Amino acid sequence: MSKTTIHRIVRLGIALFAGASVVVTALPAGAQEPRERKTILEFFFGKRKPREVAPEPQIRKPRTVTRKKKATTTVAKTPEPAAVEKLADAKVVLVVGDFIAGSVGEGLVAAFETTPGIRVERRTNGSSGIVRDDYYNWPESLPGLIAETKPALVVVSMGANDRQQMSIGGVKEKFRSEAWTKEYEARVARIATLAREGGKPLLWMGMPAFQSSALTADMTTLNNIYRAGVEKAGGEFVDIWDGFVDEEGKFVTSGSDINGQQVRLRGSDGINFTKAGKRKLAFYVEKEIRRLLGDAAADGPGLQGDLKDLVVATPPVEDAEITKTQPISLADPALDGGTALLGGAALKGSGKSLREKLVEKGEIADAPLGRVDDFRLDKTATP
Template sequence: MAGLAALVALALLPFLAITGHPSSAVAQERPRTILDMLFGNGLQQQRRRPYRIDNRNSVSDDPRPATRQAPSRSQRKSRSSAPAPRASAPRPAQPAVTEKAEDAKTVLVVGDFLAASLANGLKDAYADRRMVNVKAASNGSSGLVRQDHYDWPAKLGPLIEENEPAVVVMMIGSNDRQPIYGENGTMSLRSPEWNAEYERRVGEIADIAAKHQVPLVWVGAPSFKFDRMSEDMVYFNDLYRQAAQRVSGEYVDVWEGFVDENDDFIYSGPSVDGQTVQLRNSDGITMTDAGNDKLAFFARKAVDRFVATDTPAESFNDQAGIVLPPLASAATAVRSPPVSLADPALDGGDALLGGGTTHIGLSLEPSPRDKLVLNGRGTGHVDGRADDFAWNDKSSAVGPGERPVAYQGSLDLKKIRQDQGIKPPPEMPTILDAIMDDWSQSNAEAQGGQ
């Protein structure tokens, strides 16, 4: 009996410890009991694991929103019909990070947990660019609604003054599907009062960038697993587009990159390399590493407008003012260089031919036009080929000569002339001779018939 009493006392010790310390911290991190030792406590930890709120101006370790809403009937249906998540494809080796120059242009990425994903993708995209430095100042649980948690209108100005960016990239809105609490009461989501206040706050962000004379690139929100959440993002994106364009900024639409042909949410899709990979995590909200890269792929073209700088040519003997001219230009090119599939400029150029700031230096090689007009030669330099524009009456193709024009074809004319020769066709008779021959032949047939 004494042994049984001791065993019961040991089992009740954790419960007595909890009763003696009723604080919330102890309630969340209670000691393990015998039941936990036997059956594990993974379920209890999963139930009481809170979302992490990061108040620092850096990329959050756990970039999930601070609040969770109970899914509606359509959301539960979408959740039940969603395919089982699969492991994401192995990510390729990270590019070597190039040491940034002291005068490198800064790309300041601000916003919520998706902005943190975008910043990670842009850091990889510009890892080999010495003159571009990406800085993240995101807050995973922030938004434009809960300014009591993180006030972006108050924080954005000092961040711009501190980092002096060449461009500000904003991505926000995923945590804004909640009421706005104001002095006049609570404004429910998407009510007329809520819409007016939220539009004012979006415009305030754009005005801050314009006041500091910094270009603004506003990246829209992607689709999400839950239908009602995606519907709200469509409305938000329209406000973001109007605010960015009002201050002559750039709006980046990423929606098409994360939906299928029916405009439905997808977990997996084409990566920037064209391979099918998992873009979203199993929660249907956050991004995988491949999703980060795809966000950066869409945003990079707009960002390049403000940070793209041509690397100057190496100076001769390190003397200023003496620069070697390029040995080739677009006018002398006879073939196109290979283009990466991950190049965001594949959808077309931004300037007309001859426009822009691209510097075309002197060339030591004549262009194909000069070869044709001045020298009478084409680019092929192959006798008999279609692009050989040198003057030639083609008579040497069938006449005597050392280099027949059709020498490169499938018919070797030299061999034909040596073996059997080429006989010219018989001479055509005149009209009078043809009439006389026909009359003679008719008379002969008539006499033979008699």
């Protein structure tokens, strides 16, 4: 090959190379396809196919459903009786004692809420009693309370806090010892006498049963002391024991209220009372108050002022002639003159009733004219 030919080939190659470079550089950067270099492993074993990743499942959000609210049925409650304004001369019922007296006092306020002639005054101390006169001395306080409230009737209830030793002349006497019992009886009699001063009626409400069997047993003993001391002073002992025990005499948490409905009467501690229990406590005392105070305990507005004089009770006339009638036997037959007016002409008969004629002779009375069993030939004839 000649040198001229070789030169031509070289120049042609240089021209082609220059043209190719111009074309490459003329292309935009984004149009160039970069080559990926193969690794040695890819060169020998080939390129691994990319691992297909399963698409994540789309979780459908729960559809929010707006439900219509059901119309709530409200049970109509029995409206409580409206409080009645008390009369200016309303008789005062004074309630004194411990926390049991506080419960009965609350129940009495509800009991006489609609009674204008009765006003309930409560002067109680929940932790007081007859034993601890150093904490609260009822014999010293009671005359002042009576002078302050001027009650027509006094209600006393205390003793639930008295299961403890008593200080007598500087000596601590154990509960229910001989000396303790003797002093306790004397203190009960003193309180009862002070409450009865001036001849006022006294109602001493006894202790109820409690959840503790030991406490319940002690309350029965104390109730006997209260009954004896109060009745000796001329007062009345109100026994409430049966209202808070079952048929076997055991403590009950729930029982009948004053309307006979089964309700909860005592608190979870087995000592205090619920609202229904307080009302039941007062029920026993309320009956005696209404009996002792008479017309003042009548519900409603009542008669006031000079209107009371318009009510005149006329005694029966002693010489009034009373007409007496002879008793009538239930066995009298209706057809033996029983349908005749008094003073009218008596019907004469054979002296035997229709039943006797049927039994003895087999005779029966003719059916009334026109009835289906009337078999007489002459239909115009009267029986």
